[in-house]
Amino acid sequence: xxxxxGYFFGIGxxxxxxxxxxxxxxxxxxxxxxxxxxxxxxxxxPVTTRMHAGNxxxxxxxxxxxxxxxxxxxxxxxxxxxxxxxxxxNFYQHPGVDVTGxxxxxxxxxxxxxxxxxxxxxxxxTQQVAKNFLLSSDQTIDRKVKEAILxxxxxxxxxxxxxxxxxxxxxxxxxNSYGIAGAALTYFDKSVTELTVAETAYLAALPxxxxxxxxxxxxxxxxxxxxxxxxxxxxxxxxTQSDGAEAKTQPLGVTPRHRGSYLFASEYFSEEVxxxxxxxxxxxxxxxxxxSVRTSLDPRIQVAARxxxxxxxxxxxxxxxxxxxxxxIEAGGDWGVELAKIVAFSDVPEWKLAVxxxxxxxxxxxxxxxxxxxxxxVVEERVTGRIEAENMKWAxxxxxxxxxxxxxxxxxxxxxxxxxxxxxxxxxYRLRQPPKVQGGLVAMDPHTGxxxxxxxxxxxxQSEFNRATQAMRQPGSSFKPFVYxxxxxxxxxxxxxxxxxxxxxxxxxxxxxxxxxxxxxxxxSTLRLGIERSRNLMTVRLANDMGMNLVAEYSERFGIYDxxxxxxxxxxxxxxxxxxxxxxxxxxxxxxxxxIKPSLIDRIQDRYGKTIFRHEERTCENCNATDWExxxxxxxxxxxxxxxxxxxxxxxxxxxxxxxxxxxxAGKIKLDRPxxxxxxxxxxxxxxxxVGYTPDLxxxxxxxFDSPAPLGRGATGGSLSAPIFNEFMQAALEGTKPTKFIVxxxxxxxxxxxxxxxxxxxxxxxxxxxAFKPGTGPxxxxxVIGGEDYATPEEILNNSPQANQAVTGGSGGLF
Numbered sequence: 001x002x003x004x005x006g007y008f009f010g011i012g013x014x015x016x017x018x019x020x021x022x023x024x025x026x027x028x029x030x031x032x033x034x035x036x037x038x039x040x041x042x043x044x045x046p047v048t049t050r051m052h053a054g055n056x057x058x059x060x061x062x063x064x065x066x067x068x069x070x071x072x073x074x075x076x077x078x079x080x081x082x083x084x085x086x087x088x089x090n091f092y093q094h095p096g097v098d099v100t101g102x103x104x105x106x107x108x109x110x111x112x113x114x115x116x117x118x119x120x121x122x123x124x125x126t127q128q129v130a131k132n133f134l135l136s137s138d139q140t141i142d143r144k145v146k147e148a149i150l151x152x153x154x155x156x157x158x159x160x161x162x163x164x165x166x167x168x169x170x171x172x173x174x175x176n177s178y179g180i181a182g183a184a185l186t187y188f189d190k191s192v193t194e195l196t197v198a199e200t201a202y203l204a205a206l207p208x209x210x211x212x213x214x215x216x217x218x219x220x221x222x223x224x225x226x227x228x229x230x231x232x233x234x235x236x237x238x239x240t241q242s243d244g245a246e247a248k249t250q251p252l253g254v255t256p257r258h259r260g261s262y263l264f265a266s267e268y269f270s271e272e273v274x275x276x277x278x279x280x281x282x283x284x285x286x287x288x289x290x291x292s293v294r295t296s297l298d299p300r301i302q303v304a305a306r307x308x309x310x311x312x313x314x315x316x317x318x319x320x321x322x323x324x325x326x327x328x329i330e331a332g333g334d335w336g337v338e339l340a341k342i343v344a345f346s347d348v349p350e351w352k353l354a355v356x357x358x359x360x361x362x363x364x365x366x367x368x369x370x371x372x373x374x375x376x377x378v379v380e381e382r383v384t385g386r387i388e389a390e391n392m393k394w395a396x397x398x399x400x401x402x403x404x405x406x407x408x409x410x411x412x413x414x415x416x417x418x419x420x421x422x423x424x425x426x427x428x429y430r431l432r433q434p435p436k437v438q439g440g441l442v443a444m445d446p447h448t449g450x451x452x453x454x455x456x457x458x459x460x461x462q463s464e465f466n467r468a469t470q471a472m473r474q475p476g477s478s479f480k481p482f483v484y485x486x487x488x489x490x491x492x493x494x495x496x497x498x499x500x501x502x503x504x505x506x507x508x509x510x511x512x513x514x515x516x517x518x519x520x521x522x523x524x525s526t527l528r529l530g531i532e533r534s535r536n537l538m539t540v541r542l543a544n545d546m547g548m549n550l551v552a553e554y555s556e557r558f559g560i561y562d563x564x565x566x567x568x569x570x571x572x573x574x575x576x577x578x579x580x581x582x583x584x585x586x587x588x589x590x591x592x593x594x595x596i597k598p599s600l601i602d603r604i605q606d607r608y609g610k611t612i613f614r615h616e617e618r619t620c621e622n623c624n625a626t627d628w629e630x631x632x633x634x635x636x637x638x639x640x641x642x643x644x645x646x647x648x649x650x651x652x653x654x655x656x657x658x659x660x661x662x663x664x665x666a667g668k669i670k671l672d673r674p675x676x677x678x679x680x681x682x683x684x685x686x687x688x689x690x691v692g693y694t695p696d697l698x699x700x701x702x703x704x705f706d707s708p709a710p711l712g713r714g715a716t717g718g719s720l721s722a723p724i725f726n727e728f729m730q731a732a733l734e735g736t737k738p739t740k741f742i743v744x745x746x747x748x749x750x751x752x753x754x755x756x757x758x759x760x761x762x763x764x765x766x767x768x769x770x771a772f773k774p775g776t777g778p779x780x781x782x783x784v785i786g787g788e789d790y791a792t793p794e795e796i797l798n799n800s801p802q803a804n805q806a807v808t809g810g811s812g813g814l815f
Contacts, residue, residue, distance in 0.1 A: 047290025174210025
């Protein structure tokens with residue numbers, strides 16, 4: 001008997017050793033290529049890049065995986081409790097694998113064999129970390145064994161809190177959101193600290209299968225799973241019975257977070273910043289790097305820029321007539337369904353889409369586009385309204401020329417026309433239409449180059465093309481100040497006299513005969529009058545006298561062009577540049593001649609908070625002193641290049657103040673502070689410009705069709721763009737204290753006769769105080785550049801017909 005027992009014992013021992021050896025060989029083969037779990041130390045998941053305005057307001061987010069990484073200390077206990085209850089209630093007790101839970105799952109799966117049900121898993125949070133970070137999702141025995149082995153090793157290497165932190169920041173929640181912080185924002189537009197019990201429980205239900213518990217497509221299943229999690233939280237003592245019962249009565253309450261731009265009117269600005277970041281750091285840095293971008297945008301000024309440019313574009317467009325309906329649909333039956341399919345401009349919330357139901361002599365009855373739920377489902381409502389005749393009279397004229405001028409709304413509309421309307425006081429609506437004409441506007445701090453506002457067109461929803469930075473347009477006469485600045489920097493004075501008379505330029509066998517706007521000429525005129533009245537002929541003669549190579553050098557120095565062709569036509573702004581470049585160049589004039597590097601970005605920080613870019617290059621000495629020891633006050637050292645003599649900058653500023661008070665913008669700019677600027681109109685009135693500034697703010701804009709075409713006779717920078725500039729500056733500068741332009745030390749002011757440019761006699765009624773640099777002054781002998789013996793000082797002072805035209809402007813150009 002003993003031998004028999006020994007015999008069986010021996011067989012058992014051999015069998016055991018064989019099985020143990022086989023298991024050892026299997027485990028050896030499985031573990032020989034296990035991934036290194038130490039990579040978890042350097043875990044750096046794709047994180048959302050966030051863009052902020054200058055005041056800290058969130059502008060936009062960019063991510064392939066919408067994730068914000070949160071350390072475990074920043075995650076509320078309630079959130080941890082929900083996930084532990086849903087996924088692994090024994091997380092803080094087991095060594096990586098929950099043996100009890102594993103056997104329970106085996107029993108359940110055995111019982112469910114043949115039922116067609118999906119096998120029940122028993123993965124712990126640690127196992128899920130091992131799978132998500134280090135392994136594939138293959139449903140194989142080998143993968144499960146590797147997962148268990150790695151879980152034991154991870155538990156030995158990392159704390160429980162670190163493992164839970166990795167898990168909560170990595171898991172996928174659906175709707176392209178990853179990690180608990182991203183999910184809270186995506187589903188409820190809240191931070192994790194603001195989540196309720198019900199909301200937390202729903203998020204904890206999602207990792208099992210986000211599509212199975214979709215808030216809109218699988219609402220009942222989502223609520224059932226959420227309530228199951230709440231019950232587990234109550235069972236585990238994390239939530240009271242009463243709080244749990246109350247949470248289960250609440251709806252899901254999912255309100256998906258708005259995608260794209262979050263700050264009103266910032267779409268063009270944020271898109272330009274996005275392009276710059278990609279150009280500088282690449283796609284991955286933007287969409288995965290978790291950058292924190294602080295921009296220079298001022299939300300209040302941005303809203304003012306959008307409003308004033310839109311108003312100007314609409315005003316011009318409506319004067320040209322009605323373009324016709326957006327679309328035509330069936331007005332009978334359930335028109336709301338068809339109307340809901342049309343996509344309205346997302347960034348023009350003041351407007352609503354509407355369908356014309358009927359039109360008569362007194363107005364038009366309309367049906368408004370139904371609103372939608374967060375799920376995209378059309379809300380079953382039919383709201384109607386009316387456009388009174390007086391609120392659409394501009395539409396009687398057809399911009400397409402396909403009909404005669406209508407006499408009432410009945411001659412404009414047919415039932416089924418889809419149009420835009422804007423609500424008015426009293427419950428009525430005003431007819432609106434997206435303008436065909438476009439434009440761009442930029443506002444900048446001249447002392448730092450910080451772009452405070454940027455509008456690239458009427459609507460980003462209508463066109464994403466940014467006309468402030470991407471549209472290459474001819475600046476026309478708004479370029480002339482830089483021709484005059486080059487002259488003032490090289491021996492000319494504001495009182496220098498130049499002939500305003502016809503000129504012919506022969507080049508390459510061809511003859512060029514430039515003209516003033518409106519034709520005609522004005523005879524001898526000072527530089528001041530030349531820029532105030534925007535004389536083309538004077539500008540050409542001046543550029544010819546000093547040489548176009550010098551003008552080209554200055555234009556490149558100011559950043560208007562990268563490489564300017566030194567031909568005389570360029571002196572009239574016939575080259576192409578952008579609004580941003582022009583505003584940057586004017587900023588140099590406004591700040592006393594200091595180089596400007598325009599920037600939409602103040603600072604960029606990486607995911608760890610390290611600053612990797614800062615626009616401010618000035619240094620502050622002694623700013624970081626820890627104690628006061630009677631040292632000198634800190635000084636801000638400005639090392640920027642001086643690209644223009646400060647005295648020249650003041651002279652050209654003073655001359656452009658004359659443009660605003662007496663010249664081509666007279667009566668259009670009505671600010672309570674010193675303002676300088678220049679109008680600009682290109683050939684055939686294809687572009688209308690105005691760029692101007694006060695001591696602390698520069699702004700510029702143009703209006704024109706995307707495919708350059710005439711705006712119409714009289715559509716000049718003075719008539720179209722200057723009023724927009726005026727309205728914008730009034731809004732942007734509201735509440736700020738007026739300041740004066742700084743007069744450089746040593747500048748001399750001498751009274752000169754504004755007709756001759758010579759020193760004025762006592763009692764001379766036509767006197768102006770002109771700024772001169774030391775060593776310069778009014779000419780003692782009357783001379784005319786480019787036109788000797790045209791008129792004598794006596795003839796000019798005696799107001800002869802020929803000389804008087806030189807002063808009054810005759811039929812000279814507006815731009």
